[in-house]
Amino acid sequence: MPEELNSKGYDIPPEMQSLVAITTLDKIYNWGRRYSVWPMMFGLACCAIEMICTAAARFDFSRFGMEIMRPSPRQADLMLVSGTVTKKMVPQIVRLYNQMPEPKYVVAMGACACGGGPFKEGYNVVSGIDKFLPVDVYIPGCPPTPQALLFGLMKVQEMIDTQSLKEVRWYQKGELPAIPVPILGPDLIDPRDYPEFAEKLAKAQAEVTEPEGA
Amino acid sequence: MTETTLAIANDIEARFPQCVTPDERGGYEGYLIEAGKLVEFATALRDEFGYDFLSSVTGVDYLPDEKMEVVYHTYRSTGGGAFVFKVQTPRQTPSVPSLCGIFPGAEFQEREAWDLLGIHFQGHPDLRRILMWEGFEGHPLRKDWKEAYYESDAKPFDSRWPVGEIYRAEDENPFKGNVVYPQGFDPDKWTPEGETALYAGMHEVETDEAMHTDQIVVNLGPQHPSTHGVFRMVATLDGETIVKLRPVMGYLHRNHEKIGERNTYLMNIPFTDRLDYLSSMTANWGYVQAVEKLLGPKTAAPERAEYIRVIMAEFTRISNHLMAIGALLNDLGAYFTPMLYALKERELILDIFEATAGSRMMCNYYRFGGLARDLPAGVYEKMRDLAFERLPRQIDELDRYLTENEVVIARCEGVGVLTPEEAIAYSAVGPVLRASGVPYDVRRADPYGIYERFDFDVAVRYHGDVYDRYLVRLDEIRQSIRILQQALDDLPEGEIMAGKPKYSMRVPAGEAYGRVEAPKGELGFYVVSDGSANPWRYHVRAPSFINLTALSKMCEGDKVADAVIILGSIDIVLGETDR
Numbered sequence: 113m114p115e116e117l118n119s120k121g122y123d124i125p126p127e128m129q130s131l132v133a134i135t136t137l138d139k140i141y142n143w144g145r146r147y148s149v150w151p152m153m154f155g156l157a158c159c160a161i162e163m164i165c166t167a168a169a170r171f172d173f174s175r176f177g178m179e180i181m182r183p184s185p186r187q188a189d190l191m192l193v194s195g196t197v198t199k200k201m202v203p204q205i206v207r208l209y210n211q212m213p214e215p216k217y218v219v220a221m222g223a224c225a226c227g228g229g230p231f232k233e234g235y236n237v238v239s240g241i242d243k244f245l246p247v248d249v250y251i252p253g254c255p256p257t258p259q260a261l262l263f264g265l266m267k268v269q270e271m272i273d274t275q276s277l278k279e280v281r282w283y284q285k286g287e288l289p290a291i292p293v294p295i296l297g298p299d300l301i302d303p304r305d306y307p308e309f310a311e312k313l314a315k316a317q318a319e320v321t322e323p324e325g326a
Numbered sequence: 327m328t329e330t331t332l333a334i335a336n337d338i339e340a341r342f343p344q345c346v347t348p349d350e351r352g353g354y355e356g357y358l359i360e361a362g363k364l365v366e367f368a369t370a371l372r373d374e375f376g377y378d379f380l381s382s383v384t385g386v387d388y389l390p391d392e393k394m395e396v397v398y399h400t401y402r403s404t405g406g407g408a409f410v411f412k413v414q415t416p417r418q419t420p421s422v423p424s425l426c427g428i429f430p431g432a433e434f435q436e437r438e439a440w441d442l443l444g445i446h447f448q449g450h451p452d453l454r455r456i457l458m459w460e461g462f463e464g465h466p467l468r469k470d471w472k473e474a475y476y477e478s479d480a481k482p483f484d485s486r487w488p489v490g491e492i493y494r495a496e497d498e499n500p501f502k503g504n505v506v507y508p509q510g511f512d513p514d515k516w517t518p519e520g521e522t523a524l525y526a527g528m529h530e531v532e533t534d535e536a537m538h539t540d541q542i543v544v545n546l547g548p549q550h551p552s553t554h555g556v557f558r559m560v561a562t563l564d565g566e567t568i569v570k571l572r573p574v575m576g577y578l579h580r581n582h583e584k585i586g587e588r589n590t591y592l593m594n595i596p597f598t599d600r601l602d603y604l605s606s607m608t609a610n611w612g613y614v615q616a617v618e619k620l621l622g623p624k625t626a627a628p629e630r631a632e633y634i635r636v637i638m639a640e641f642t643r644i645s646n647h648l649m650a651i652g653a654l655l656n657d658l659g660a661y662f663t664p665m666l667y668a669l670k671e672r673e674l675i676l677d678i679f680e681a682t683a684g685s686r687m688m689c690n691y692y693r694f695g696g697l698a699r700d701l702p703a704g705v706y707e708k709m710r711d712l713a714f715e716r717l718p719r720q721i722d723e724l725d726r727y728l729t730e731n732e733v734v735i736a737r738c739e740g741v742g743v744l745t746p747e748e749a750i751a752y753s754a755v756g757p758v759l760r761a762s763g764v765p766y767d768v769r770r771a772d773p774y775g776i777y778e779r780f781d782f783d784v785a786v787r788y789h790g791d792v793y794d795r796y797l798v799r800l801d802e803i804r805q806s807i808r809i810l811q812q813a814l815d816d817l818p819e820g821e822i823m824a825g826k827p828k829y830s831m832r833v834p835a836g837e838a839y840g841r842v843e844a845p846k847g848e849l850g851f852y853v854v855s856d857g858s859a860n861p862w863r864y865h866v867r868a869p870s871f872i873n874l875t876a877l878s879k880m881c882e883g884d885k886v887a888d889a890v891i892i893l894g895s896i897d898i899v900l901g902e903t904d905r
Contacts (some may be wrong), residue, residue: 113851129817131549156361157901158603160555160685167662199504200459201556204548211409228504230597232495233588235466235473236458239496239504240657254604254689299474299505301513309513312500317509324605 117143138276146216147177148153153186156293157195159222159255161170167235171258176265185211187192190268193245195230196224197238203293210290214282217268221261223254230254238300244291334375334409339669341374342367349412353620353836353855355398356410363415364423371400371409372428374647378458379403379766380429380753381652382850385439387417390471394420394445395853399867400837403750403764405771409841415445424879431753433564434875442467442583448662452525457576461519461637463508466584473584474499474506480860505540524574528562538885539564544886548577552657552890555900559877561891566885571878575871575904583905590830591617591694594864598851599688600649601788601866602902604649607642607679608693608844611635615774616840616851620833625695630820632776634697636813637709638679638689639775639842640806644717645675646676646845647799650897651724654796657894658737664728671720674712681705688848694831695854713810721803729800738793742880742892745790752876755869756847757798758896768843779816780809793886799897830859837863846897870898 118124122134133140155163166173167181180189187209187300198206207216218240224227228239241247248271251264292303305312337830338346345360357369371377386395396413413422422491424447436447437456444465454460464471475495477483486493496502528543541608547558556577562570572737582601586594597614599606618625627635651869676686681702683689691698728741744754749762760765765786769777783799787794834855834874841850847869854863873896881889 155551155555157555157580158600160602161687165669165673168673169666170670170673183549190424196578197582198577198579200579201548204577208549229581230600231580231585232504233473233477234474234585235504236576236579236581237504243503254621257686295513295518296459297461297513297516297518298508298511300503301505302503305501306513313507313511315500316506 141277142272142275146272147219148192149176149265149268149272150180150182150188151177151178151192152185152212153181153183153210154188155194156190156197156201157224159194161226162255162258162261163192163194163221166258166261171262173262173265176262176269178265185209185212188212189216191216191218191245191248192221192224193218194221194240196229198236199238199294200236200296202238202241202300203241203296205241206291206293210293214288215280217248217271218245219249219251219264219268221251221264222238222256223252226250226252244294244302250273288310337375341370349410351836352660353834355837356412359411359413361413361415361422365425367411367427367726368398368425368428369689371411375409376402376404379410379750380425380431381408381841381848382852382865383432383439384852384863384865384867385420385443385467386854386863387443387467387469389417392417395442396422396439396445397837398425399850399852403766405766407772410839415650419446420444420447423448424453426450429753430751431872431875432872438871439689441465444468453472455576457579458519458837459519460523461578466581467587468803472506474504477606479588480858481590481593508522520793524560524572528560528570528572531562531564533564533569545575553893554653554898557714557893557898557900557903559881559893560888561881561886563886566887568881568884568886568889571881571889573874573877574810575874577901578900578904580901580905582866583864587861589725589861590859591833591861592829592831594861595692596688596690598866599690600901601868601869601905602646602844602849603648603687603898605642605845606687606689606898607691608636608842609849610689611639611775611850612840612844612849614692614694614840614855616774616838616853617833619838619840620836620853620855621831622834623705624798624831625824627696628821628824629818630700631696631824633813633824634701634822635692635775636777636780636819637810638682638691640810640813641675641678641709641712643806643845644803645672646897647803648672648724650894651728651796653897654792654891654894655728655734657891658732658734664724665719667724667727671717674716678705678708678712693827695825696821696827698899700822706814709810710814713807713814717803717807721800721807725800729797734796735793737888737891738796739791740789740896741792741884741888742895743790744876744880748876748879749790752879753872754847754876755873756843756845757785757795757802758847758873758876760785761787761794761798761821763788768841768848772841774840776844777809780812782808792891795895795897832859833861841867846899846902847873848901866902868902870896870900870903871905874898875901 117133117135135245220226231237249264295301345363347351347358369768379401382399439445441455450503547553548556558574560572598609648668655664677761680686683691744762749759765784767784785798822885833855837854839852850867852865856862
């Protein structure tokens, strides 16, 4: 039994120490989850290559219990958004996220996934995946080195450690709402914008017609 | 004007009097063709003058002149310089005849020009948007089209810290994001255009089978482990046989060209890294070469820089081909073990890049007239060790494990065949072209840098199938090692930059097309300068993108499982395909 499982303040006889652990339900639940995170095999752009390198022999993230990458969202619990999120791709990314079972985590890997990166001003680029999905860990870099990615994944593990069965969202009553899938119209449309769409559009049009500073 | 163009100039003018005029704008080359005569001219150029390889088709928006121009770069598949011709068309109703009938390789490039510039190609078999989605508003590469985060026409932009307080571009937008909608757009009264155009003709494809069976339409991707990124194929299947296949791309369209036209010349170098992110050094080289052509001979790189350029490009080629072979084996079902062997060697090459350029993948190392910095201490010895000792042994090991493997042979031989004639017609480049028996390598056919000094063979195989594409890559790694050994032996001491490094330079007005033999094939950069600090037009002729034109040709008639390895054997990188 690993030392880290034991709660403090309980004396376990020396001869029992490798056999018995006195711990809390939260702790053993999180201990099990932190060493069996299954990332989704999902590469968007340049960062995906560094993700492959991290999975390969030199860096090897299976040391952290993350070796099984699943191409199917139904079997994955960590979404590594590795690369530039484009408007054409974001409906699929949101759909994939919705298909992942709870508990699930999102890591924004690289400058583009964090906030658009060098391509932010592009007409087909979303300014960061956090415009649509709840991101747990941001990893800066263009691309982040494998070491940076490993550090980010360790942060996910630390985050798992702090979660409590009583509070986690997937054990609350009621259904968890799915994230509305964006629509490809004349430009990308976020269904969450619908209520104030006309108002916002009028404001945007007014800014275009009026010269700046007027 | 290039020598080869001059040699046939008289013949061309005599053959087409009146409708062909030399392009006499300062810094421009080639001929202006009357739109009505384009098809006839292109046919004659291919059949009578031997320019059978259409390398690049792109459009330029000359907003001040109220004109659109379509630029064609053609080559002879036997080697030599470019023959450039252009067609001008009014900007309000831009329309030129399609060349798909003569050069099938123009298909995707014309679709791209339609998508991004709104140039209509008469007679194009399938003129749909290719990088953006159907229903997107406007043609974004037009000079008067402004994106949501538009700040000004040229960089560097003003400070985003004008009053001591930072602001973000999205905070200025009422939608808090990178979106802009047409006037009066109402999402409630609007129906999405969807993908009806994409699926048109996909259901029920005519076959000559005696027994009529149901066909099904299958989507592979964009999230699929075999697509090397976010690529999608729509296939109509008859049983397991592909009867029709359409590639769908644009899922990683990052607006490279629009951003590039706002950037200064120097700012574009790090963006070229992110085109083909497996081989950033050669992408740097292609762009630097195009701009050096515009700058003129005074920016020629010093001797030592030329050698280091070759060394870095060849290491890039090796690392790219290792990755390509590893990924192909992945696609065959040998999941990750061959990849681990390939990545093990690639890491050692990346170490050299990291020590020299400061980054593993995004090297940003070449500069106009030289290189960013010299080799640090100890790197030369590491390179020698790799090129003379380690890599030759490791490549032999890979060869021993894979080449004779029964499963590899059974799955790859005779699959995805492309004949030499088809390969040239579809403008295929790189290992795809050379595996079809056409020994065309830009390093030999139209030498650049100092490649003329090295002794190496152009790798060529003759069956045009997946297996030969794998073998060509293996051969090319061996040839690259040969070049490396010579270059490392001869590497001279000296400067690595012509003159002082400059942040901004005056690039004379004109156009230039720089092309290099990137690991994936001919990578070209078409740059138009109007004399200002930013390029007027910046176009990338991406080998992964244009090689895909032949994908459906290769896949039709094969099994659906083979489509995966055929795609793997083309070796695409989505950053470059979608740009």
